[in-house]
Amino acid sequence: MAFDIRPAASHFVNGQPVEDEAGTPIPVICPVTGDEIARVHAATPAVIEDALASAEAAQKDWAAMMPRERGAVLKRAAAIIRERNRELSVLESRDTGKPLSETLVADATSGADALDFFGGLAATLTGEHIPLGGDWAYTIREPLGVCVGIGAWNYPTQIACWKAAPALACGNAMVFKPSETTPLGALKLAEILVEAGAPPGLFNVVQGAGEVGAALIADARVAKVSLTGSVPTGKRVYAAAAAGMKHVTMELGGKSPILVFDDADVENAVTGAILGNFYSSGQICSNGTRVFVQSGIKERFLERLAERLESGVVMGDPLDEATNYGPMVSERQMEIVLGYIEKGREEGARLIAGGGRVDRPGFFVAPTVFADVTDDMTIAREEIFGPVLSVLDFEDEADAVARANATEFGLAAGVYTSDLARGHRVVAALRAGTCWINAYNLTPVEMPFGGVKSSGVGRENGRAAIEHYSQLKSVYVAMGASDAPF
Numbered sequence: 001m002a003f004d005i006r007p008a009a010s011h012f013v014n015g016q017p018v019e020d021e022a023g024t025p026i027p028v029i030c031p032v033t034g035d036e037i038a039r040v041h042a043a044t045p046a047v048i049e050d051a052l053a054s055a056e057a058a059q060k061d062w063a064a065m066m067p068r069e070r071g072a073v074l075k076r077a078a079a080i081i082r083e084r085n086r087e088l089s090v091l092e093s094r095d096t097g098k099p100l101s102e103t104l105v106a107d108a109t110s111g112a113d114a115l116d117f118f119g120g121l122a123a124t125l126t127g128e129h130i131p132l133g134g135d136w137a138y139t140i141r142e143p144l145g146v147c148v149g150i151g152a153w154n155y156p157t158q159i160a161c162w163k164a165a166p167a168l169a170c171g172n173a174m175v176f177k178p179s180e181t182t183p184l185g186a187l188k189l190a191e192i193l194v195e196a197g198a199p200p201g202l203f204n205v206v207q208g209a210g211e212v213g214a215a216l217i218a219d220a221r222v223a224k225v226s227l228t229g230s231v232p233t234g235k236r237v238y239a240a241a242a243a244g245m246k247h248v249t250m251e252l253g254g255k256s257p258i259l260v261f262d263d264a265d266v267e268n269a270v271t272g273a274i275l276g277n278f279y280s281s282g283q284i285c286s287n288g289t290r291v292f293v294q295s296g297i298k299e300r301f302l303e304r305l306a307e308r309l310e311s312g313v314v315m316g317d318p319l320d321e322a323t324n325y326g327p328m329v330s331e332r333q334m335e336i337v338l339g340y341i342e343k344g345r346e347e348g349a350r351l352i353a354g355g356g357r358v359d360r361p362g363f364f365v366a367p368t369v370f371a372d373v374t375d376d377m378t379i380a381r382e383e384i385f386g387p388v389l390s391v392l393d394f395e396d397e398a399d400a401v402a403r404a405n406a407t408e409f410g411l412a413a414g415v416y417t418s419d420l421a422r423g424h425r426v427v428a429a430l431r432a433g434t435c436w437i438n439a440y441n442l443t444p445v446e447m448p449f450g451g452v453k454s455s456g457v458g459r460e461n462g463r464a465a466i467e468h469y470s471q472l473k474s475v476y477v478a479m480g481a482s483d484a485p486f
């Protein structure tokens, strides 16, 4: 496990590591010790220019290749990621604080899944023939050009892959800016794509905070922006992209509901609530942080939830594979989460488990459960992005659905019931981009993922993502002479 996680340089541009120490230093802080474990510099205007210029040049050659050859590069990159999964997972665990037991199965590997999936689709992307009586038309599916990807800090490698894979499969180039909190994983992806045969410049990584992202979006060479981040950032990025009439994908925050009906398998519902609130220490966009539990099973549900948190959580060094619960990514995130826990107490929610910082080094917050939460409480309305689960009571289905929908967010939702007709009926009424029945937070690459309302625009994964990284050219073919009125 003694991998040196320090990158060769801050950026990866035109096929190689690039440094420019004139950029603002960005320390990489280990969430378990609070120590600086690496340092990168924000991209200067010169680095940004090289990244965009080399991406523009590489895109033209890449788009001219046989699609199946493009797909083969992506599939080779997936194979390299799988071979190097342990090394990449250790890197991800050190960058984010997430336990290795998670990163080994859910981070780089899910990125490899996307590269495999879109690598396989690359050769199947076509237009269509449209009969028009005697005349006819056809469509050509074309790439957009240079795309910008901007990432959040909770799944750094997965996010980079989920954006790069469909973009490159469609014949685009990408300049990716990781979150300034977790800058390392995307650099590895850039190296691996080159090793797999991608032309230099096709996938560049530049570091920095919002201003670097804003500079990329403002550039006229950029055709599309795909952001994973919070709703406030999404609104700013969407507005900036609209000013340049650019395509967007917005993967934003949520305050998702899980509805647990009296007829549900309680143990399974508790499992879903744990998975949907405490995996990655609660730092997952689609988490089901508002758990609506029907009154008949509420006390049993709470009892089992508290028991399983008491006996099941193993907190500790993320690199110890027995650990299943890590710290918050940063001190700042820990303070935000602790502030919400305090608000929950102040506003009268009943604390069932956790409730504060853990007495150990690092940014650990105990898995926290509040019961008797009402719809108007701050912890029921705002995205916390940490391990805080709110249990809300309900009596009847229509009331639960109306309350579940009464939010500006619409990323995801879950339903636990043994009545499958009810499961489908409720899902049809929920305003959310991704729903699960008797499961939670499973996001296989085959299934489109994304939000409605303020939670996002567009979809990642599934064949649907292709629509967001390509455009159609329509061609009308006349079989006879042209006809004019005069």
Ligand SMILES: NC(=O)c1ccc[n+]([C@@H]2O[C@H](COP(=O)([O-])OP(=O)(O)OC[C@H]3O[C@@H](n4cnc5c(N)ncnc54)[C@H](O)[C@@H]3O)[C@@H](O)[C@H]2O)c1
Binding pocket: 150, 151, 152, 153, 154, 155, 177, 178, 179, 180, 208, 209, 210, 211, 212, 213, 214, 217, 228, 229, 230, 231, 232, 233, 234, 236, 237, 250, 251, 252, 253, 254, 284, 285, 286, 383, 385, 411, 450, 451, 456
């Ligand atoms: N829907 C999804 O798929 C998904 C997945 C993971 C995380 N998220 C969301 O991400 C958020 C947590 O991540 P975060 O704290 O890094 O989010 P954030 O909004 O603070 O930052 C996201 C990214 O946007 C960049 N950025 C900030 N301002 C910008 C600007 N004006 N122009 C361009 N780029 C700018 C940041 O540097 C960062 O790289 C949560 O809200 C979470 O729900 C969503």
Ligand SMILES: C[N+](C)(C)CC=O
Binding pocket: 154, 155, 283, 284, 285, 286, 443, 449
């Ligand atoms: C997209 N997902 C759910 C895997 C991680 C979001 O934070």
